[in-house]
Amino acid sequence: MKKLLLGAVLCSLLLVPAFAGGGKDGSSSAKELVVYASVDEENTQKILEAFTADTGIKVQSVHLSSGPALARIQAEAGRPQADIWLGAPSDNHISAKDQGLTIAYKSAAYDHLDGIFKDPDGYWRCFYMNPLCFGVNTNALARAGAPMPTSWADLLKPEYKGIIQAPTPQSAGTAKVMVYALVEMMGEDAAFDYMAKLNRNIQTYTSSGTGPSKGVGVGDCAIGIQFTPAFFSFIEQDYPVEVVFPSEGVGFEAPAVSILKGVKNLEAAQIFVDWLVSKQGQDSLSDKNTFFYPVIPEAKLGPGMPPFSSLKVISYDTDYYAENTNRLVERWVNQVLTAR
Template sequence: MKKRTQTAMIALSAALLVLSGCGQTGGSAGSAPAASSAASSAAAPAEGANKVIIYTPTEDYLIEYMQQRLDEQFPDYDISLEYYHSGDLAAKLLAEGTDTACDIVFDCEYGYLQMLSDNFAEIGFIDNSQFVPDMQDPARKYMPVDRYSGSVIVNTQILQEKGLPIPESYQDLLDPMYQGLIEMPDPTASSTGYLFLKSLVNAWGEDEAFAYFDKLDANILQYTGGGSAPVKDAASGECAIALSLTFKAVDLINEGAPLQILFFEEGAPYTPAGLSIVSGHEQKQAVVDVVNYFYSDVIDDYLSTYLPEQIKVGQVNTTPGYPTDIPYADMSDNTPDVKEALLAKWDH
């Protein structure tokens, strides 16, 4: 049975209704205090001053990696990374405004960060020139964390066993021979799913793109809530074709999964993701310490280990088997209002 998840859109609508009926509370953006190490604080901290709460839609193993690094660096801080699906995270922060327990939003897609920008502080203490121009936010309400792309990933072993050819285009995926063999993330619950939708809207026009997904629905086994779920299912043999995340496919291939990454003529859908500080929370020294630490050396290790697609000037991709010269799709006009309008039309 197909899983048709629309939780995120319902949550977003509820959040917008809440906002229309009441004002947001909390501090306003301002200049951040100078950074210092966690060990250098001489004054007794105020209650909760050493607690840092980070909301993130990123993968579980990336959360584990970041948690370990932060705990090692700041043993006297109480730092927690809390996972939410992208749409649920945005809905929660829309409803809460700056009066929220969240201090930092980590690895969230730029479209959501733009939608929430009024809730964020200017990050004036990080050198913006270290990032490539198309990753920079002139308002400095968010800093790059990574850039990730989607691709069509096939389990070559399953296709061979079934005597099916490797698809060469999006149109090929409509062939009835692939019925029940394809998974993709639900665009209303997953940023990755939305990227596939937006890339084809840009390539073909809105009407043709939605008509395409209406036809593709006949071949879909299930719509998943997370962007990496389809490729994980492809690796385990639950499906044969996944519209999913390139970096996760590379990880699974390097672990021995019989997967092949495909980029069709329309290019690889992609998005940058970033880090933001909730306005008013930049006054907490622990928050500034955590952000400064992340952009000292952690980001380089993070990128080289997990997501090597370029965000920094001079960045080198050293991940074994990671595609080079990825043909990125046209992802222009990817604004929050456009996204909201497109997702409102999605009914699968």
């Protein structure tokens, strides 16, 4: 599989044609859709409400994190209770494809989506991106008497001891992306040496990938390491929060969507995946304040979001890290979590 490599590519993405699926005008017989959603519940609701408003198709959703979602889809193989799996990193969708749990679907919307955002056989496509960052509560940072961090290297300084939260790769995909990015930037041994040193400054590791933002928002910690949306949302709500992209570079996620094999509402499922990567669907990410980055260049950006092409993002081979995740997490537990 291609590396997730975006910097210059975003400038040359092909334009996605206007959404032309069925809708409220009666041009489609599709009436309902059932979704297993691995996007956070608030943003799932925003996306699905926008889809219903645009198409008239009613949606029921069940929220499941990526691991439980895949387990449920496996248990329901060939007779799924949902039509769509929405969200979870693309390596999860690769696993679902390899196990025969999803079906291929290609259309004009698929054809015009850049190759880095889709399975070459049509089994899944990515529909948004999130880069990692440092979210900084400026009031808490001032109370700690620490300067604004600008790099991964800065976080090792003694003035940041006990004021940083990060998720654990034992349970959070966000933390796994951080591990992958650091390994790509530094090499595996140096990355684990770095994370062991960083552990001395960590206040707590959260089980959820979005856990650090909760501490940052209320000022329980000064710095949180996670994906950007919650921090941009805080800024929009006038919290004393700033977003920092460390100078060495950042990893990112690009969650995907798949149609499950044996669905009851195939036409509605096809309309949905086309809508997600259309300009209408992509604009809804910003219109609804999800603060997700779109995967097509002409779509809107949310308030305060710098263009993705301006960020120094770190590419990584999703197949390699899918195969090595368990080993890397075990090494993290043994070498990082126990470091003093």
